[in-house]
Amino acid sequence: MWQALREELHPKGFELVTVGLDTLGAEGCRAFIEAAAPQHPSVIDRHHILAKLYGVINIPSALWIDEQGMIVRPTESAPAPPVDGARPGLELPDDMPPRFVEMMAEAAKISADPEAYHAALKDWVNKGADSEFALDPEAVIARSRPRDEAVSRGHAHFELAAQLEMDGHHDAAIRHFREAHRLVPDSWTFRRQAWSLEPVGDGPLARFWQGPPPEDPDSWPYEGDWVADIRKSGAENYNEPWTP
Amino acid sequence: MLLKSLTIDRSQFEAGTGWTLKPEGACKGDVCIPLPDAEAQTLDITATAQAMGLPLVAEPDFGLWALGPECIGSRALTSALAPDFSLPDVDGNEFRLSSLRGQKILVYAWAPY
Numbered sequence: 572m573w574q575a576l577r578e579e580l581h582p583k584g585f586e587l588v589t590v591g592l593d594t595l596g597a598e599g600c601r602a603f604i605e606a607a608a609p610q611h612p613s614v615i616d617r618h619h620i621l622a623k624l625y626g627v628i629n630i631p632s633a634l635w636i637d638e639q640g641m642i643v644r645p646t647e648s649a650p651a652p653p654v655d656g657a658r659p660g661l662e663l664p665d666d667m668p669p670r671f672v673e674m675m676a677e678a679a680k681i682s683a684d685p686e687a688y689h690a691a692l693k694d695w696v697n698k699g700a701d702s703e704f705a706l707d708p709e710a711v712i713a714r715s716r717p718r719d720e721a722v723s724r725g726h727a728h729f730e731l732a733a734q735l736e737m738d739g740h741h742d743a744a745i746r747h748f749r750e751a752h753r754l755v756p757d758s759w760t761f762r763r764q765a766w767s768l769e770p771v772g773d774g775p776l777a778r779f780w781q782g783p784p785p786e787d788p789d790s791w792p793y794e795g796d797w798v799a800d801i802r803k804s805g806a807e808n809y810n811e812p813w814t815p
Numbered sequence: 816m817l818l819k820s821l822t823i824d825r826s827q828f829e830a831g832t833g834w835t836l837k838p839e840g841a842c843k844g845d846v847c848i849p850l851p852d853a854e855a856q857t858l859d860i861t862a863t864a865q866a867m868g869l870p871l872v873a874e875p876d877f878g879l880w881a882l883g884p885e886c887i888g889s890r891a892l893t894s895a896l897a898p899d900f901s902l903p904d905v906d907g908n909e910f911r912l913s914s915l916r917g918q919k920i921l922v923y924a925w926a927p928y
Binding site: 573583584585586587588589590591592593597599600601602603604605612613614615616618620621623624625626627630631632633634635636637638639640641642643645646649692695696699707708711712713715716717718719720722723724725726727728730731734735738740743747750760763764766767778779781 | 816817868869870871872874876877879880881882883884885886888889890891892893894895896897898900902903904905906907910912913915916917918919920921922923924925926927928
């Protein structure tokens with residue numbers, strides 16, 4: 572989907588850079604990247620530096636940068652390009668656990684407008700700075716994520732947590748992930764990354780469980796989980812509405 | 816940025832934080848923050864973090880610290896100039912964002928979870 576878009580727009584001076592936010596690094600991302608077989612730069616961000624640099628709080632999201640290296644749209648939810656026909660997805664088991672049924676039901680309520688987003692992207696690629704969708708620097712700054720001392724501190728905790736996890740100190744990582752969640756409550760990526768490091772079951776869906784294991788729910792080390800949190804904030808609020 | 820010590824070489828500080836050390840202090844975009852040891856070869860991280868308002872988080876059990884991003888103003892961005900980054904591909908080859916200067920870029924964040 573993104574590959575086809577990239578092939579169409581690349582001759583016009585456009586490049587796609589995909590960044591996999593995963594503390595598990597190549598081990599976590601490889602299968603997805605190899606399936607995509609990208610022609611464009613496809614990199615891996617184990618410490619979620621895109622959060623501190625660009626304010627990424629959810630995926631999928633994207634920002635636009637012009638030929639002079641200026642951000643013209645700061646990080647916002649970015650749906651995949653619209654496709655005709657069935658959307659490819661994960662292979663779901665026939666006997667899907669009830670939790671996954673619940674997650675699919677909530678996910679179905681998440682809103683996105685791929686037609687509007689991708690029309691805007693093409694408009695920018697064709698018209699550059701003359702596009703109404705390319706924002707001036709003041710607007711770019713004003714639309715970027717709010718940040719205060721608590722949020723900054725939360726980013727430091729997350730970076731530490733990621734490194735501790737990479738070094739094999741899982742319990743210490745959990746402590747710092749919990750602080751990151753507390754200090755940056757808007758970040759879905761901070762939460763989902765941590766939750767994904769507590770896989771439940773085997774197979775490709777293990778990292779998507781993101782909640783208490785049914786056989787030992789009290790062992791869950793986090794305040795929230797995917798289903799509880801999305802119900803609390805409302806799936807319809809998962810993505811901020813796109814504004815031109 | 817991650818630290819294993821509370822003293823750091825000035826070039827490592829610049830590479831890790833994106834701030835440039837000049838005689839007038841630490842500078843990024845239009846902002847310069849005075850530092851007592853801006854011209855020294857090594858910096859004391861505790862004092863520097865305090866002067867710049869950068870959060871410093873310790874993990875004493877494992878000899879690690881994390882120096883968090885600045886919060887100047889109330890937003891993640893204080894400038895529209897895209898901060899550069901270097902990240903590895905799936906084979907470990909480093910990619911630098913600024914290598915694409917001259918093209919329009921969409922940076923797309925995704926996750927396998």
